[in-house]
Amino acid sequence: MQDAPQVGELTPPNRTLMGPGPSDVNPRVLRAMSTPLVGHLDPSFIEIMNEVQDLLRYTFRTDNKWTIPVSGTGSAAMEAAIGNVVEPGDTMLVPTNGYFGGRMAEMARRAGGEVVEVDAPWGEPLSPSAVADAFDEHQPDVFGFVHAETSTGVRQPNVSELTGIAHEHDALVVADSVTSIGGVELRVDEWGIDVAYAGPQKCLSCPPGASPLTLNDDAMDKVLSREEPARSWYLDLSLLEGYWGDERAYHHTAPITNVYALREALRLVAEEGIASRWKRHERMAGALKAGVKAMGMEMNAPDEYWLPSLNAVRVPAGVDDGTVISRLLDEYDLEIAGGLGDLSGEIFRIGCMGHSARPKNVTYLVNALGSVLADEGADIDAAAGAEATAEKL
Amino acid sequence: MQDAPQVGELTPPNRTLMGPGPSDVNPRVLRAMSTPLVGHLDPSFIEIMNEVQDLLRYTFRTDNKWTIPVSGTGSAAMEAAIGNVVEPGDTMLVPTNGYFGGRMAEMARRAGGEVVEVDAPWGEPLSPSAVADAFDEHQPDVFGFVHAETSTGVRQPNVSELTGIAHEHDALVVADSVTSIGGVELRVDEWGIDVAYAGPQKCLSCPPGASPLTLNDDAMDKVLSREEPARSWYLDLSLLEGYWGDERAYHHTAPITNVYALREALRLVAEEGIASRWKRHERMAGALKAGVKAMGMEMNAPDEYWLPSLNAVRVPAGVDDGTVISRLLDEYDLEIAGGLGDLSGEIFRIGCMGHSARPKNVTYLVNALGSVLADEGADIDAAAGAEATAEKL
Numbered sequence: 099m100q101d102a103p104q105v106g107e108l109t110p111p112n113r114t115l116m117g118p119g120p121s122d123v124n125p126r127v128l129r130a131m132s133t134p135l136v137g138h139l140d141p142s143f144i145e146i147m148n149e150v151q152d153l154l155r156y157t158f159r160t161d162n163k164w165t166i167p168v169s170g171t172g173s174a175a176m177e178a179a180i181g182n183v184v185e186p187g188d189t190m191l192v193p194t195n196g197y198f199g200g201r202m203a204e205m206a207r208r209a210g211g212e213v214v215e216v217d218a219p220w221g222e223p224l225s226p227s228a229v230a231d232a233f234d235e236h237q238p239d240v241f242g243f244v245h246a247e248t249s250t251g252v253r254q255p256n257v258s259e260l261t262g263i264a265h266e267h268d269a270l271v272v273a274d275s276v277t278s279i280g281g282v283e284l285r286v287d288e289w290g291i292d293v294a295y296a297g298p299q300k301c302l303s304c305p306p307g308a309s310p311l312t313l314n315d316d317a318m319d320k321v322l323s324r325e326e327p328a329r330s331w332y333l334d335l336s337l338l339e340g341y342w343g344d345e346r347a348y349h350h351t352a353p354i355t356n357v358y359a360l361r362e363a364l365r366l367v368a369e370e371g372i373a374s375r376w377k378r379h380e381r382m383a384g385a386l387k388a389g390v391k392a393m394g395m396e397m398n399a400p401d402e403y404w405l406p407s408l409n410a411v412r413v414p415a416g417v418d419d420g421t422v423i424s425r426l427l428d429e430y431d432l433e434i435a436g437g438l439g440d441l442s443g444e445i446f447r448i449g450c451m452g453h454s455a456r457p458k459n460v461t462y463l464v465n466a467l468g469s470v471l472a473d474e475g476a477d478i479d480a481a482a483g484a485e486a487t488a489e490k491l
Numbered sequence: 492m493q494d495a496p497q498v499g500e501l502t503p504p505n506r507t508l509m510g511p512g513p514s515d516v517n518p519r520v521l522r523a524m525s526t527p528l529v530g531h532l533d534p535s536f537i538e539i540m541n542e543v544q545d546l547l548r549y550t551f552r553t554d555n556k557w558t559i560p561v562s563g564t565g566s567a568a569m570e571a572a573i574g575n576v577v578e579p580g581d582t583m584l585v586p587t588n589g590y591f592g593g594r595m596a597e598m599a600r601r602a603g604g605e606v607v608e609v610d611a612p613w614g615e616p617l618s619p620s621a622v623a624d625a626f627d628e629h630q631p632d633v634f635g636f637v638h639a640e641t642s643t644g645v646r647q648p649n650v651s652e653l654t655g656i657a658h659e660h661d662a663l664v665v666a667d668s669v670t671s672i673g674g675v676e677l678r679v680d681e682w683g684i685d686v687a688y689a690g691p692q693k694c695l696s697c698p699p700g701a702s703p704l705t706l707n708d709d710a711m712d713k714v715l716s717r718e719e720p721a722r723s724w725y726l727d728l729s730l731l732e733g734y735w736g737d738e739r740a741y742h743h744t745a746p747i748t749n750v751y752a753l754r755e756a757l758r759l760v761a762e763e764g765i766a767s768r769w770k771r772h773e774r775m776a777g778a779l780k781a782g783v784k785a786m787g788m789e790m791n792a793p794d795e796y797w798l799p800s801l802n803a804v805r806v807p808a809g810v811d812d813g814t815v816i817s818r819l820l821d822e823y824d825l826e827i828a829g830g831l832g833d834l835s836g837e838i839f840r841i842g843c844m845g846h847s848a849r850p851k852n853v854t855y856l857v858n859a860l861g862s863v864l865a866d867e868g869a870d871i872d873a874a875a876g877a878e879a880t881a882e883k884l
């Protein structure tokens with residue numbers, strides 16, 4: 099058996115986070131995390147829970163009673179959504195146009211559901227006609243789509259049209275809003291979304307660990323009338339209802355500090371105003387986009403479904419994406435990411451999220467990226483990029 | 492749709508946490524949580540992951556390679572253990588002597604397992620003979636027991652004897668060590684425990700959100716040779732192996748800040764030395780126990796299976812437990828808890844865990860409890876209690 103390991107003080111490097119998340123965290127949120135704890139059943143914590151639920155409703159643009167932070171990272175909120183709404187024997191329709199549709203399928207199968215697919219290439223949104231065709235063919239009980247695809251930088255337009263098709267077929271709609279919440283226009287109620295889950299570490303700029311989830315009454319009715327319980331006890335919403343609902347009964351120990359952090363991150367959203375925040379993301383990411391285009395690079399997504407929070411930029415010819423990413427990290431303490439799946443090696447994924455969506459970060463990113471690409475021999479005009487970004491900021 | 496909620500600065504009360512967890516957090520751990528984030532795939536974070544795994548092995552007293560923090564609170568680690576080790580059609584033997592055996596049963600059923608029980612009253616440990624009988628009768632594939640029962644204040648003795656019985660029957664042993672890790676002697680390898688899960692917010696005094704789990708090769712072999720995947724994608728250890736194992740491939744976004752916190756909390760364990768830490772808990776809780784006994788109260792558990800980290804104290808005659816608990820919270824900012832299940836209304840549950848297991852907290856607890864009980868008309872001698880505690884500290 100080993101002796102006590104010699105582990106030194108925590109001194110991680112001071113990164114600038116412009117990848118697919120986490121984003122830079124506002125110092126106010128970091129400070130909130132150093133607050134001493136109260137118990138998870140303390141009356142003062144119940145009050146904090148109420149405040150977080152109110153702030154989440156505001157941010158999701160919903161009046162849903164069942165709006166809570168799930169005790170885990172974004173994938174836990176995703177599994178809470180799918181694992182509760184999909185019952186054994188149900189059919190779930192999922193998209194094939196990115197990494198996270200595949201994860202939806204995996205979770206739906208483990209929940210005991212059948213999976214059917216609506217196709218679109220990686221880097222394209224779903225078309226309403228393809229969704230309508232899939233509904234006619236498969237008659238699914240649940241339809242999942244990704245509002246903001248972190249793997250491709252695509253924003254799904256026409257959400258109301260998609261939900262309308264689903265509701266004509268009496269299906270519930272589950273929206274992945276991990277990379278849109280708090281940064282890109284998202285209107286859960288107005289757009290007819292029944293269930294939405296999200297991550298805190300993207301446009302909310304909150305450390306991961308407590309993840310937003312909202313369900314309307316239709317969805318919650320299905321959850322509460324299941325014939326057999328959800329397959330996860332930890333994520334069973336009929337049990338979590340006891341803790342986050344009127345009863346406030348013990349289910350599991352909530353991640354108290356993460357709830358503190360989420361509260362502060364959401365207060366920042368409320369102070370800025372949700373619509374102003376969406377506009378800021380569009381402006382900051384717009385300056386970033388102008389810069390990379392002026393350098394001579396291409397965005398992977400056309401403007402009509404460009405996702406401001408996640409900019410997929412085509413890797414210039416003759417350049418190795420991994421080398422560029424490593425050099426940015428090593429020489430500039432700057433994180434961006436490469437492509438996944440079908441887009442591996444073809445795109446850079448550059449986040450512009452929350453506290454990272456500000457002039458200082460965008461300016462730094464465009465300048466650093468331009469320098470490294472030029473140094474790697476890419477046929478780009480770094481100076482033109484920097485100038486175009488500066489003009490837009 | 493509501494306007495932006497008006498939510499003020501985070502100002503929770505300044506509690507002294509002497510309940511069943513969370514315990515008071517050391518300021519060094521709180522400070523670690525205000526550290527800016529790096530990405531969950533950053534090379535510097537990989538190094539931090541290695542350090543946390545080493546520190547967890549030290550604390551669990553194991554050489555198990557598969558030793559990780561699960562991305563959720565203690566119940567997530569519990570479900571990761573049971574949901575991966577129990578396959579559909581397996582039989583799991585669980586205890587009936589406390590609240591958490593019932594939770595084991597619930598999770599085993601949802602994993603597709605059959606549940607059989609080994610009986611002991613609430614407030615008693617399991618006897619090896621009852622376990623042997625249950626094995627002979629049911630031939631279970633998996634045996635779960637609770638090393639430190641938070642609901643009853645009972646420490647399970649004879650662990651090696653229990654695991655020996657299980658291994659003679661080729662069963663795997665899963666130990667709930669939520670309330671023992673880092674505070675009460677626990678030797679995973681020496682005692683023949685195959686799988687152990689824990690919580691960070693008890694004797695490790697770390698905010699909840701990343702929870703210790705360890706599996707030996709026998710257990711991991713079973714997990715990796717399952718015929719059908721675990722029912723939770725989020726907690727599937729065969730997938731988490733990709734992230735925490737040699738590959739370090741993306742599975743889900745780790746709760747980075749919680750990992751920072753756990754690292755600092757475990758550094759404190761390593762600095763103190765695990766055996767010294769066990770002794771400190773015994774000494775501090777011993778002073779607490781001497782105080783409540785000198786006042787004239789009774790412990791629910793006899794000394795031979797007393798659990799220092801969770802002291803179950805019989806509620807004196809004529810006193811309402813809820814009133815005492817509320818007054819301690821309101822008048823003393825001091826958290827303790829009442830009984831659960833079969834012991835509801837009969838015991839106070841007083842934690843003595845991690846950073847809360849120190850003279851200042853124990854002295855405050857004994858004095859405050861004595862004052863409130865006397866004021867409520869209990870037949871106790873508060874002064875004698877305070878004196879007995881002071882002598883032992």
